Amino acid sequence: MDDFFQMFQYPFMVRAILVGTLLSLCAALLGVSLVLKRYSMIGDGLSHVGFGALAVASALNLAPLAVAIPVVIVAAIILLRLSETGHMKGDAAIAVFSTGALAIGVMVISLSTGINADLNSYLFGSILAMSKTDVALGVVLSIVVLILYLFFYDKIFAVTFDETFARGTGTKAGVYNTLLAVLTAVTVVLGMRLMGALLISSLIVFPALTSMRVCKSYKKVMICSVIVAMLSFFGGITVSFLFAVPTGASIVVMDIILFCLFSLWAFCRERVGK
Numbered sequence: 001m002d003d004f005f006q007m008f009q010y011p012f013m014v015r016a017i018l019v020g021t022l023l024s025l026c027a028a029l030l031g032v033s034l035v036l037k038r039y040s041m042i043g044d045g046l047s048h049v050g051f052g053a054l055a056v057a058s059a060l061n062l063a064p065l066a067v068a069i070p071v072v073i074v075a076a077i078i079l080l081r082l083s084e085t086g087h088m089k090g091d092a093a094i095a096v097f098s099t100g101a102l103a104i105g106v107m108v109i110s111l112s113t114g115i116n117a118d119l120n121s122y123l124f125g126s127i128l129a130m131s132k133t134d135v136a137l138g139v140v141l142s143i144v145v146l147i148l149y150l151f152f153y154d155k156i157f158a159v160t161f162d163e164t165f166a167r168g169t170g171t172k173a174g175v176y177n178t179l180l181a182v183l184t185a186v187t188v189v190l191g192m193r194l195m196g197a198l199l200i201s202s203l204i205v206f207p208a209l210t211s212m213r214v215c216k217s218y219k220k221v222m223i224c225s226v227i228v229a230m231l232s233f234f235g236g237i238t239v240s241f242l243f244a245v246p247t248g249a250s251i252v253v254m255d256i257i258l259f260c261l262f263s264l265w266a267f268c269r270e271r272v273g274k
Contacts, residue, residue: 007241015135016127016194016247020233022138023191026145027203028229030184032222033160035208042079042181043201045094046188049075051122051197052101052108059112065133068189075101076185080177102197125196125248127240134193141186148179149222156180157218195248203229206255213262214269228258 007013027043034040050072057067075097082093105122149156158166159176166173184204191200211224236251 007238012128012130013237013241015130015132017237019130019134019138019190020194020237020251021230022142023187023194024203024207024229024233025226026142026183026187027191028207028225029145029149029222030180030187031204031208032211032218032225033156033180034184034204035212036160039083040205040208041091041094041201042076042184043188043204045079045098046072046076046185047192047197047200048098048105049101050189050192052105054122054192055105055108059108065137065189068192069186072185072189073182076181077178080181084174084177105197122192123196123198124246125192125194125199127194127237127247130193134190137186137190141183141190145183145187148183152176160218195251199248199252202252202255206232206252206259210255210259210262213259213266228255228262232258 007017031040031043034042050068053068053071054064056062057064079093079097109122155166155171155176158169158171159173163173163177187204188200191203195203207225207229208221210228211221215221215224232251232254235254237247239245239254240247240250
């Protein structure tokens with residue numbers, strides 16, 4: 001317990017915990033809609049775009065977030081439009097964007113600074129990268145996401161499950177889809193600082209999938225996803241601090257453990273019900 005409370009004595013750990021908590025909340029809420037709409041891989045694609053943008057910003061000595069956030073938002077909107085118009089299948093568009101951006105990022109970093117700790121930080125995250133700006137952006141993002149789900153819950157529910165019906169009832173589905181895409185883009189960029197480009201999508205996918213193992217209603221899945229995300233984050237960052245292992249990987253391992261436990265719970269419940 002002494003080691004656990006010692007975490008809060010370091011400013012960089014406090015920043016990482018604040019940002020991680022807020023991002024886990026946002027990713028869990030957004031992830032439910034994205035998984036149900038079969039957009040779960042968009043987080044992976046956007047993270048690679050973010051990696052490329054961060055690499056270019058670093059090479060040009062520009063503010064990383066000021067470059068990455070607008071670029072990833074534009075990429076998210078383009079991916080959404082391509083999927084809606086049918087000009088390119090969603091998975092194909094994500095594959096093109098993700099591999100292309102990742103290749104550009106690796107090339108830029110190789111030519112500017114070489115394959116060093118910076119590349120490792122971008123790919124796998126670093127709690128030392130958290131800044132006061134990240135905390136402020138995390139607070140703003142979480143407030144926007146909470147407002148979205150509190151005041152427009154019915155609209156999001158309709159757009160998530162039956163977009164055609166939602167449009168028929170007068171709901172501007174395109175607006176809500178775009179808003180979800182933009183908020184996901186910002187969440188991905190901020191989360192990359194902690195989780196890295198290769199692992200950030202786990203914050204979006206795992207809590208939703210884990211909750212769906214035992215919860216059947218949309219509201220219960222959302223609540224359970226938030227709880228799962230928080231447990232995974234705090235468990236992962238604690239393991240990372242105590243055993244000096246990468247934070248992103250520790251959080252993902254906790255996600256896997258919880259997914260297995262929930263799957264076992266669902267299996268046992270089905271067997272007992274029979």
